[in-house]
Amino acid sequence: MIQKLDFYYDVGSPHTYFAWKALQGVSKRTGLDVVMHPVLIGGIFKTTGNQPPWQAFGNVPHKIKYMLLEIERFIKDHNLVDFSFNSAFPVNTLLAMRAAIAAQEAGTHDDIYPAVFKAIWEDDKDISQPDILVQVLNEAGLDGATLIAATQTPEVKQALMDATQACVDRGAFGLPTFFLGDEMYFGKDRVWQIEQALQTA
Amino acid sequence: MIQKLDFYYDVGSPHTYFAWKALQGVSKRTGLDVVMHPVLIGGIFKTTGNQPPWQAFGNVPHKIKYMLLEIERFIKDHNLVDFSFNSAFPVNTLLAMRAAIAAQEAGTHDDIYPAVFKAIWEDDKDISQPDILVQVLNEAGLDGATLIAATQTPEVKQALMDATQACVDRGAFGLPTFFLGDEMYFGKDRVWQIEQALQTA
Numbered sequence: 001m002i003q004k005l006d007f008y009y010d011v012g013s014p015h016t017y018f019a020w021k022a023l024q025g026v027s028k029r030t031g032l033d034v035v036m037h038p039v040l041i042g043g044i045f046k047t048t049g050n051q052p053p054w055q056a057f058g059n060v061p062h063k064i065k066y067m068l069l070e071i072e073r074f075i076k077d078h079n080l081v082d083f084s085f086n087s088a089f090p091v092n093t094l095l096a097m098r099a100a101i102a103a104q105e106a107g108t109h110d111d112i113y114p115a116v117f118k119a120i121w122e123d124d125k126d127i128s129q130p131d132i133l134v135q136v137l138n139e140a141g142l143d144g145a146t147l148i149a150a151t152q153t154p155e156v157k158q159a160l161m162d163a164t165q166a167c168v169d170r171g172a173f174g175l176p177t178f179f180l181g182d183e184m185y186f187g188k189d190r191v192w193q194i195e196q197a198l199q200t201a
Numbered sequence: 202m203i204q205k206l207d208f209y210y211d212v213g214s215p216h217t218y219f220a221w222k223a224l225q226g227v228s229k230r231t232g233l234d235v236v237m238h239p240v241l242i243g244g245i246f247k248t249t250g251n252q253p254p255w256q257a258f259g260n261v262p263h264k265i266k267y268m269l270l271e272i273e274r275f276i277k278d279h280n281l282v283d284f285s286f287n288s289a290f291p292v293n294t295l296l297a298m299r300a301a302i303a304a305q306e307a308g309t310h311d312d313i314y315p316a317v318f319k320a321i322w323e324d325d326k327d328i329s330q331p332d333i334l335v336q337v338l339n340e341a342g343l344d345g346a347t348l349i350a351a352t353q354t355p356e357v358k359q360a361l362m363d364a365t366q367a368c369v370d371r372g373a374f375g376l377p378t379f380f381l382g383d384e385m386y387f388g389k390d391r392v393w394q395i396e397q398a399l400q401t402a
Contacts, residue, residue, distance in 0.1 A: 050261045060251045062374035173263035
């Protein structure tokens with residue numbers, strides 16, 4: 001039986017990029033079907049009263065240092081040799097996530113998020129700039145101009161808000177958040193636990 | 202080759218109790234030598250600007266709920282059937298941790314911390330009360346009155362402060378904190394990672 005994992009993502013979250021990459025290995029080993037759901041991380045933080053870790057622990061330098069150590073370990077353990085930190089971090093992803101919603105409508109969602117993850121977390125592009133985002137989408141074989149135009153419609157704006165609220169309603173407070181059936185997991189460091197849950201299921 | 206893990210603990214931290222219990226399984230499987238170091242968690246928080254999670258995320262109910270879910274999973278995964286949450290939590294552990302330092306001097310440290318962990322996290326005792334702590338120590342075959350008397354000496358008070366500062370100097374910001382050689386790990390959820398590091402060493 002193929003199992004399904006709901007993966008809530010925002011392309012601006014490095015931990016979400018890491019988890020997405022690592023889960024590709026889990027899928028290969030277990031057949032796990034990872035279903036990607038675009039949401040806005042800023043909306044989750046605002047609704048739940050949470051903050052990004054670099055902000056929540058901005059005054060706890062030892063904690064930030066350890067977070068970076070665990071990122072290094074994760075990169076090494078999963079051989080994520082293409083990763084490079086984005087120099088525009090934190091990148092405003094409102095336009096990109098609306099474009100992902102528009103791509104869902106257009107039936108091209110499976111093409112958009114890998115291209116934008118790569119642009120931010122491998123190619124150091126500032127996709128908050130519309131012209132850069134259009135170029136990234138065009139190079140991925142998508143119709144960048146049409147997708148960006150769609151981001152300005154009330155329907156797409158509302159759909160991203162609704163998707164984000166639905167994620168919060170399931171219990172999320174940050175990203176990446178995963179659901180295996182009704183079992184929620186948070187953070188890149190739960191990828192091993194998800195694989196373990198699949199093996200004992 | 203037997204490997205050594207430095208384990209910094211405060212008996213008042215439930216996550217530290219969980220990690221201590223889970224590491225007993227790792228020791229059985231790998232021969233890992235777990236060396237327990239008494240420190241004061243409140244001192245670590247104060248020095249590093251950190252807070253306990255129930256305080257840092259007190260206004261993020263979804264995060265607290267998820268933390269409790271992960272505690273449930275950890276208890277189930279490691280079969281920690283004796284655990285029960287302490288009704289006096291957060292328990293003031295200053296006296297108990299000073300007693301642990303005094304026990305180090307007396308050569309009875311290996312007897313004191315298992316008894317106090319059990320008193321707090323299995324038997325729901327409020328060991329911040331000196332008479333209750335004395336009773337717990339006596340029942341563990343220790344000389345409770347002598348250890349409690351020792352906690353009031355400047356040497357023991359200073360030794361706990363020094364031990365806590367030494368832990369912070371290695372990079373700690375909370376508990377449980379572990380070092381395998383110079384590699385630091387934080388939190389009960391790193392126990393699997395420590396076991397993995399032992400297997401690939």
